[in-house]
Amino acid sequence: MTIKDKNKIGIIGAGFGGLTTGALLSKQGFTVEIFEKEKILGGRALSLNGTNLTLDNYKKILSRFSMNIPFSDPPLEEIFNNEMLKGFTIDLGFHSIEGGALSNVGRVLLDAGVKVDMVESKLGFIKENSFYFPLISKKDKLRFLPHILLLVLSGESTMKKLDEVSIADMIKRYGKGKMKLILELLPRVTTTVNNLGKISTGEAFRASQSNLRRGSSPVGYPKKGLISISNALADTIRKNNGKIHLNSYVKQIIIENRKTKGVIVDDKNHFFDIVVYNGLVQNLFQIVDEKYFQSSYVAHLKSLYGTGSLCAYYSLEKVKPELFGKSFLFIERDAGVDGKDAVGMIEFVTAVPESGLAPKSNYLVQSYIICTPSEAKSKETLQGLRVMLDKNLEYLLPNYHSFLNWAIYPAVWHLDGVAKTIDNIKPEIQTPIEGLYLVGDGVHSPGIGVNCAVNSASQLVELLTKK
Ligand SMILES: Cc1cc2nc3c(=O)[nH]c(=O)nc-3n(C[C@H](O)[C@H](O)[C@H](O)COP(=O)(O)OP(=O)(O)OC[C@H]3O[C@@H](n4cnc5c(N)ncnc54)[C@H](O)[C@@H]3O)c2cc1C
Known part of the structure; x- marks a missing residue:
């Protein structure tokens, strides 16, 4: 042909x-x-216009994309009756890891002749009652440099060999100190799978390789x-x-x-x-x-099978300026999920006014915590995950409840089409x-x-x- x-x-x-x-x-x-x-x-x-959205339509569209809303604060009826979503763009489906302007998405969009302005951010880490930023300091970079260079320069034949090695095995071999934490966090966020025994090293590294090569920001979000x-x-x-x-x-x-x-x-x-x-x-x-x-x-x-998550969208009246445009990872030990520990992320990239997602004087903070598709259908598991999401936001923004307008928690049991395990x-x-x-x-x-x-x-x- x-x-x-x-x-x-x-x-x-x-x-x-x-x-x-x-x-x-x-x-x-x-x-x-x-x-x-x-x-x-x-x-x-999905991008939904909060101004025209009705509760009925919201629920219907989410159900067609393997999602529902197990929790909200206040109840969803109150949020809709009081038109609290007016002026918001409610996005579901792209939070958006590895999505900076120089990422795969950015490059393919350019190939397609499409220019989309992105807000970008780098990663920090939340630890009990506090946080640090960036996740990887200049000193770490120097220490990791030989490993990072090896990764960036590895050919497909090396990646193929690593396809059958789990991240759990990699950690046993190389995971010491900060490197262990990085290996526990990043492969989980880039695959949306908590169980390190199931994540393929080749796949996880391949996901980051081209973005590392181009020096793309870890997180990118399309404006509006x-x-x-x-x-x-x-x-x-x-x-x-x-x-x-x-x-x-x-x-x-x-x-x-x-x-x-x-x-x-x-x-x-x-x-x-x-x-x-x-x-x-x-x-x-x-x-x-x-x-x-x-x-x-x-x-x-x-x-x-795919992957799952519990997400949270918080509308806040204020955000500490130092958090603007940053994204934070956290790890919850013994979280009662497959793989024991659960990794999540809270991002303020959507809170910067240039993101154009919230009306004036409102700040939209998006977060999610990883789970399996079946865990995303269990209200009991989700209840525990919600507590973890809220607790980690509290570490970043103490007493945030006093300036919270609303919070919506969608659960999704088909986030990624097929889990890369x-x-x-x-x-x-x-x-x-x-x-x-x-x-x-x-x-x-x-x-x-x-x-x-x-x-x-x-x-x-x-x-x-x-x-
Ligand atoms: C809550 C949530 C958070 C996410 N977070 C991230 C993230 O941070 N980073 C990231 O990279 N990805 C994330 N994702 C995943 C990301 O959204 C998806 O990977 C991506 O949008 C999938 O695109 P797709 O084109 O493969 O499939 P889809 O978006 O599913 O598109 C398939 C389309 O086909 C249509 N269709 C199916 N059957 C038919 C038919 N018979 N006739 C006509 N039309 C049909 C469907 O209606 C749909 O519109 C997230 C997803 C969700 C739900």
Whole structure:
């Protein structure tokens, strides 16, 4: 097949993976059409306008993205009846690790011709009753320099060898002093998995490698929220004559003679040379007949699990100026979760006025603590995690309750599409069926979450344009 033969691309889903694929391919002259089942762009990188949001809509949309709100302060009804979210952009889905301007996301967006302004921050660490910043001091950097250089310069063959080594094993071998703390914290935040015995060293290092190489800030947040990224990608697609259909559920992927022919939307057939699926890989067989695939492939995709979290969004009347634009990690020992200890993060990158997420004189602080998908469905576990989130905010902002406007705690049991763990291997972009590809955070591509989603799009484009 030449490029000309595969000009018409149908994309299922307008998450970051689908939109990035659409922007990159339409820029290269492919004819792109995206079908998104929701009325909004962005998928799990949700941006909701607090001014128009109703409680009913909020609950409905969250439930469609594997989320609910187990707690809030005051009760949600009171928050909505008193219009307390007016002027806020409520983002769910990108807090946003490894997302600085020079990160994978930043680079792929530039490739797609999209410029999004980011607020960036570096990491600090919360310890009982206090905190320190930065997490890695100049002295640490000098001490770690040989290890960091080794990591940055390691080739893919070294990373592959490390794929089967768990971080727990790495800590046994190399984890002393501050290095131990770093190895306990960073792989957990970059994978959203607490159990160090399950995190693959190769995957965790690979996630940070390219960002370290470019010197990107550890945390980046798009100004005015995630919707800025989705809108900018959608603008690029439309500018390049691509089409995006919202509210358009793809009921079926059409396959004939083991080749992909198109999709069915609202009982109408749409024919394409290539179909790209951006939904959760576990759900692929809801819209394509299993009979076309080997049973081991079907069983593998269906068996994959994602990651979970309890998040907290705090609206505060004041924030200590020294915390502005900083992000803090914490570790809770014996937290009653898989892997025993739980890592979380509280970020003030969203509290800086330039983030544009909160109305005047309000400061939005976002946080999360990692758990497994099943823990994210257990109210009892979540109750304990909520106490940990609040306690750590209290260390940073003593007596914060006296200047809290509201707090909302969403729980998510499908944060990352497929957890990057040793026992949970992501499928490749190319499926066994000709002309059917997968993109998003559930496929085999560097990084997790948003980085994996945009990197998979870039890899697909490389694959399609190389042949
Ligand atoms: C609370 C929370 C916090 C997070 N924090 C971070 C973070 O700090 N850093 C980070 O990197 N990542 C984070 N993530 C993960 C990040 O949001 C996701 O990795 C990323 O948005 C996934 O993008 P995607 O394109 O792979 O999939 P999605 O965003 O899930 O997009 C898939 C789209 O496909 C659509 N779709 C599915 N099936 C069909 C169909 N049959 N027809 C039409 N449309 C369909 C869906 O509606 C959806 O819009 C977080 C996620 C959540 C929920």
